[in-house]
Structures are given as C-alpha cells and as structure tokens.
Amino acid sequence: MQRKSLLKVTALSMILTLVFSTSVLGAVYPGSVALSPNQAGAIVELTVSFRLGAEDGLAEQAGDSITLIFDNRFSLPTSISSSRVLVNGLDAKAVKVDRGAGRIQVVVPEDLAGGEEVTIIFLVTAGLRNPEVTGKYDIGVITSRENQVLWMPCEIIGKPLTNLRLSVDPDSAGLNAAYTIRFTAPANLLLGQDSIKVTFPSGTTVPKNIDGKWIKVNNHTLSISPSVVGRTLSLPIPVSVGAGKEVTVAIDSSAGIRNPIVSGDYSLTVQTSKDTGAGAWYRVSSGIGQPNVTINPAIADSTARYTIGFTTGPTGSLMGGQDQITIAFPRGTYLPASIPVSSIKVNGVAVNIGTVSKAGNAITFYLPAQVNVGASKPVNVVIETSAGIQNPEAGSYTLSVYTTADQTAVTSRSYTVIGSSISQPTVTVDPDTAWADAKYTIKFNTGSAGALV
Structure with a gap:
C-alpha cells in the first residue's frame, strides 16, 4: 500500500514538472514580423508582434525588457532614441x-x-536597414523573464528594376538574334557575388549550353559561362556595378538564341539577385534572313551586276506571279528611271510579269510566274548589268530587303565598293643609252570611272 502511494506521488511530481517546464519553454508564443518596405537595402519600419506566456508578465518598475536578435546582414544604427520605438x-x-x-x-x-x-514598432527614423541580399531571414525575440528565443521568419525581396529597355536584332521570326538589354541597377551588383537572370518568352529556342564569350555585361565578357535552366539564363556578374548605374547586357547572335517562329508581341523578364525583376515587351516580325550581297565589278561608279541572297522567313513562303520583292539601295547608288524586268532573275528565272517599280532608291518587282518559294527557303536575286544600276563611290555599304510575305525590312551584311584604278603603265625611253638626254613615253588606260577632262 505504501509502495502504491509512493508511485502515485512520483507520477504526480513528473506531471507537475512537465507542466511547469512547458510553461517556461513556451513563455513567448509564436508571432509575426512585418518589414515595410521589405526590399533589399531599404531603411525599414519593423513591426514585431507576439504573445507573452501565461506566467511571464513583464514589470516596468523592475526594468524588464524585450530583446530582438537580428541576422548580422541587417544594418543596425549605433543608437536609437526611445521615442522611435x-x-x-x-x-x-x-x-x-x-x-x-x-x-x-x-x-x-x-x-x-x-x-x-x-x-x-521600430519607426523608419530608428534607422534599421534591410540586408542587401534577397532571401529568407529570421528575427528572434526573447524577454528578460525567460531564456527561450522565439524565431520569426521574414523575407527580403529586391528593389524593382527601372529604365528597362530591350532591342532584338534581327527581330524576324525563327532567326538567331542579338539581344541588347539595358536597365538601371537597383542596388550594388558585386563581382563574384551577384547575377543577372534573363528569362525568354515561350517559343524562344535557348541552347542548353552557351559559351560565356558571346555575352558581355557593361562591355566585360563573362569569364564563367551562364547556367541555363529551360529558357532562363543566369549570368554571373563579370564586373561590379554601383547602385543607380546603368547595366548593359549584350548577347551576341552567335549564342544561338532563336526568336519564336510565330510573329507577335513577346515579353522578356530580367532580374538580378537583388531585385524583384521587370519585363520588357518586344515584337517578333515575320522577316527574311539577313541578305548577302555580291557586286561585280565592285568598282566605284561602275555599272555592276548585283547578286543578293537571303532566306524566306518561317512563315514567309512566296508565290510566283503574286508576291513581290523590294530592294532598297544605299545612298549614292544610281538607279535608272526604268529597269527592264528581264534584267532581273529570281532563282535563275528571269522576271516575266509586271514591271519594275522605283520609289526613291528602292525597286520592287514580282517573282517570275513559275517560281514558288517555300518558307525558310533560299532566294537568289541577280540584277544584271543591263539593268543599268551603278555603284556609289568607294566605301562600305548595306542595302535592305523585304517581301510581301515578310514585310520587315532586313539590312544586309556589308559589301565594299573600291575606287577605280588605271591599267599597268608602260614606259619607253629613247634613246636608252646611259647619260644621254632621253625622251620618256608613259602609257596607261584610265579606270572605268577615271575620265579626264
């Protein structure tokens, strides 16, 4: 009987001890943290809410206190006036x-x-500053009446990007393109720490592996190749950029990023490791591939034969006798008032329908009736010397081409016009004996554009 009583007392003691321990350990109940704003690097108003344990009241006369514990990436002032808390x-x-x-x-x-x-509540004037790095953090609370820290989570997000601009060249559907992205850095971007994420829209072809040499940030080539996940590139910062400074990301077309094959409006998203990101809209047009140009002769002011090759766009098939091609020549190129249709060939067949229309320095003509060209297929245009087109003066030039199916004008790769030259001179000396007074006769032919008046 005495043993049973002892067991009951022991059990009761264990229960009381357990209840007491639970009360001490749970002195501060779960609460919440609010940061306003919660952007990286911002001076913040901090609100911390929680509930005291049932047995853990705090007395003002006893000097009781509440202590907040911060991650060392929060910036704390050296002192805070009591009126600001x-x-x-x-x-x-x-x-x-x-x-x-x-x-x-x-x-x-x-x-x-x-x-x-x-x-x-710590007012903004208290001077607390959020971490510069985005992510999840914990802030702890403990009172002078207990020894268990209550940890409460909060999240730091980036500042929004500003002045985001985007250019895509070429903007033609289905073609590899160069992307130039400009924005203002919301916070310091540090070499070896920060990164830029570029997410391309659905339909864009992004290679699984891209060599860093095709990407520059503020004219510094990436020393580490970007990681690619789906349509998102993560670019390690190759050079530090100060807050409020412009960032330029240049992705060369050789990186192999290909525009969607369907023309329309698309949005590209840019985000750094210290911001919330932003999107920029751009338009993908149905356009031809970049033309190549060969001229013969490539001599200034000469009447020349022009050969222009390009590929139709992904949706740019051409029908003979119905579709047209327009070629805009550079300034200084001479176009006669009228050009015979027979002087132009498309894929080896002379144009045999309509006329060659001229508007400024551009000509437009129909495809031959029997020539049909599918989407993404080659087109070869030859304009014979009989058309009467004359080269401009010496220099480097480009022309532009578009079709009725692909109506975005695409600039060609450059071609060169050189200056005309005389023929190899011949020299006759009479007499040709040493030390004699002699007559020198020098003969040469002027160049094709070298008429002398």
Whole structure:
C-alpha cells in the first residue's frame, strides 16, 4: 500500500514538472514580423508582434525588457532614441543597441501581463536597414523573464528594376538574334557575388549550353559561362556595378538564341539577385534572313551586276506571279528611271510579269510566274548589268530587303565598293643609252570611272 502511494506521488511530481517546464519553454508564443518596405537595402519600419506566456508578465518598475536578435546582414544604427520605438503604442522606456551581437534591447514602458499580446514598432527614423541580399531571414525575440528565443521568419525581396529597355536584332521570326538589354541597377551588383537572370518568352529556342564569350555585361565578357535552366539564363556578374548605374547586357547572335517562329508581341523578364525583376515587351516580325550581297565589278561608279541572297522567313513562303520583292539601295547608288524586268532573275528565272517599280532608291518587282518559294527557303536575286544600276563611290555599304510575305525590312551584311584604278603603265625611253638626254613615253588606260577632262 505504501509502495502504491509512493508511485502515485512520483507520477504526480513528473506531471507537475512537465507542466511547469512547458510553461517556461513556451513563455513567448509564436508571432509575426512585418518589414515595410521589405526590399533589399531599404531603411525599414519593423513591426514585431507576439504573445507573452501565461506566467511571464513583464514589470516596468523592475526594468524588464524585450530583446530582438537580428541576422548580422541587417544594418543596425549605433543608437536609437526611445521615442522611435513603440511598445503597444507607447514610447519605449529605454533602447540599447549592441551592433556586434546584432541585438536591440527594449525596456518596457508599462507592465505587461502574462498572456498579453505585445507589438513593438521600430519607426523608419530608428534607422534599421534591410540586408542587401534577397532571401529568407529570421528575427528572434526573447524577454528578460525567460531564456527561450522565439524565431520569426521574414523575407527580403529586391528593389524593382527601372529604365528597362530591350532591342532584338534581327527581330524576324525563327532567326538567331542579338539581344541588347539595358536597365538601371537597383542596388550594388558585386563581382563574384551577384547575377543577372534573363528569362525568354515561350517559343524562344535557348541552347542548353552557351559559351560565356558571346555575352558581355557593361562591355566585360563573362569569364564563367551562364547556367541555363529551360529558357532562363543566369549570368554571373563579370564586373561590379554601383547602385543607380546603368547595366548593359549584350548577347551576341552567335549564342544561338532563336526568336519564336510565330510573329507577335513577346515579353522578356530580367532580374538580378537583388531585385524583384521587370519585363520588357518586344515584337517578333515575320522577316527574311539577313541578305548577302555580291557586286561585280565592285568598282566605284561602275555599272555592276548585283547578286543578293537571303532566306524566306518561317512563315514567309512566296508565290510566283503574286508576291513581290523590294530592294532598297544605299545612298549614292544610281538607279535608272526604268529597269527592264528581264534584267532581273529570281532563282535563275528571269522576271516575266509586271514591271519594275522605283520609289526613291528602292525597286520592287514580282517573282517570275513559275517560281514558288517555300518558307525558310533560299532566294537568289541577280540584277544584271543591263539593268543599268551603278555603284556609289568607294566605301562600305548595306542595302535592305523585304517581301510581301515578310514585310520587315532586313539590312544586309556589308559589301565594299573600291575606287577605280588605271591599267599597268608602260614606259619607253629613247634613246636608252646611259647619260644621254632621253625622251620618256608613259602609257596607261584610265579606270572605268577615271575620265579626264
């Protein structure tokens, strides 16, 4: 009987101990943290709410306090005025900052009963600053009446990108393109730490592996190749960029990123490791591939034969006798008032329908009736010397081409016109004996554009 009583007492003691321990360990109940704003690097108003344990009231006369514990990436001021920290709406009695330990102790301005909800607000003027790096963080709370820290999560997001601009060249559907992206850095971007993410729209072909040599940031080539996940490139920063400075990302067409095959409006998203990201709209047109140009002779002011090759766009099939090709020549090229249709051939067949129309320095003509060209197929245009087109003066030039099916004008690769030259001179000396007075006769032919008046 005595043994049973002893067991009951022991069990009761264990239960009481368990209840007591639970009360101590749960002195501060789960709460919440609000950061306004929660952007990286921003000076912030911090609101922390939680509930005291039922047996853990705080007394103002006893100097009880609440301590907040910060991740060392938060920036704390050296001191904070008590008027800039509110405890349940009242100015704190005192505030002590320990920057080294990442702690701020707040002495309560009134008694707080056990189980009471507590809200502490650090005003913006307190000078707390969010971490510069985005991500999830914890802020701890502990009172002078207990020894268990309540950790509450918060999240730091990036500042929004500003002044985002985008150019795509060429903007033709289905073609490899060069992308130039410009924006203002929202925060310091550091070499070896930060990155830029570029997410291309659905329909864009992004290679699984891209050599870093095809990408530059502020004219610095990537030393590490970007990682590619789906349609997103992650570019390691090759050079530090200060907050508020412009960032230019240049992706060469040799990177192999291909525009969607369907023309229309698309949005590309850009984000750095310190911002929330932004999108830029651009238009993909149905356009031809970049033309190649050969001229013969390539001599200034000469009447020349022009050979122009290009590929139709992914949706740019051409029908003979119905579709047209327009070629705009550079300034200085001479176009006669009329050009015989027979002087132009498309894929080896002379044009045999309609006329060659001229508008400014551009000519437009129909495909021969029997020539049909499918989408993404080659087109070869030859304009014979009988058309009477004369080269401009010496220099480097481009022309542009579009069709009725692909109506975005595409600039050709450059071609060169050289200056005309005389023929090899011949020299006759009479007499040709040494030390004699002699007559020298020098003969040569002028160049094709070298008429002398």
